[in-house]
Amino acid sequence: MELERVDIASKRTQTGVDFLPVNPKGNVPVLELDDKDLLTESPAIMQYLADLKPECELAPPNGTMARYRLQEWLGFVNSDLHKGYSPLFNSATPELVRRERQGALSKYYGLLEKLLTTQPWLLGERFSVADAYLFTVTSWAPHAGLDRSRLPAISAFQQRVGERPHVRGALLAEGLLRD
Structure with a gap:
């Protein structure tokens, strides 16, 4: 698997390819399959990706309530957290909108703080792809002006995920961590 970065502003890949024919929505990520x-x-x-390696147990089996809970968390992280950050990375966002988004994100992190005080992972005792997604999105908080210092369970969650060997490997590969 090869990583190719995309400049979202210019819609060009790191090798200079026009990204819009690849994904007309203009968004990342995009996974190109073997076919x-x-x-x-x-x-x-x-x-x-989780279903490619079921033995890793990163997603509960299809058809189970646990799988629907996974989809519930993935939907929440995607639509409420991930998309909530977008205006905070745009310098043209008015201050009123910026404060509203920070307030909404703080509310959502308050809910997550309460949950992660009682269990280590979003689905309970087992790490899942939803935790990986939450880790990624939550790592944006300092860059978006969100203070996580009063969220000890979220901070502990970030540390637990960040210490996972495959997560460390991915962060090193992307240049987000130095060994």
């Missing part, structure tokens, strides 16, 4: 089919949207990609 050249493309899969978009984080929740779909994460479930697909």
Whole structure:
């Protein structure tokens, strides 16, 4: 699997390819499969990757209530948290909108703080792709002006995920962590 970065502003890949023919929505991520089919949207990609290696137990089996809970968490992280950050990374966002988004995100993190005080992972005792997604999105908080210092369970969650060997490997590969 190869990583190719995309400049969202210019809609060009790191090798200079126009990204819009790849994904007309203009969004990342996009996963190109072996048969050249493309899969978009984080929740779909994460479930697909988890299903490739069921022995890793990153997603509960299809048809179980636990799988629907996974989809519930992936939907929440995607639509409420991930999309909630977008205006905070745009310098043209009016201050009123910025404060509203920070307030909404703080409310959502308050709910997550309460949950993660009682269990280590979103689905309980087992790490899942929803936890990986939450970790990624939550790592944006300092860059978006969100203070996590009063969220000890969220901070402990971030540390637990960040210490996982595969997560460390991914962060190193993307240049987000130095060894």
